[in-house]
Amino acid sequence: MSFDRRLTIGVLLAIAVQSAGVLLWAGAAAERVATLEDRVRAAQPVAERLARVETELGGVRAQLDRIERKLETRDAP
Secondary structure, X not given: OOOOXXXXXXXXXXHHHHHHHHHHHHHHHHHHHHHHHHHHHHHHHHHHHHHHHXXXXXHHHHHHHHHHHHXXXXXXX
């Protein structure tokens, strides 16, 4: 069994087309990653505000529990 060592135009063209496809795919993937990074960066302040609101809500809930207990002891016979 012998192989022809010459590269044909078809083989070179196939390699070039596949290489171009890989480069296009990589560029599209990089663009998607950049878009996701921008969205995460934009959502960061909202997440911090939400964490602060949750903390304050816990304090308000504790105050409400104390008020309810005082009202219950005041109304008890």
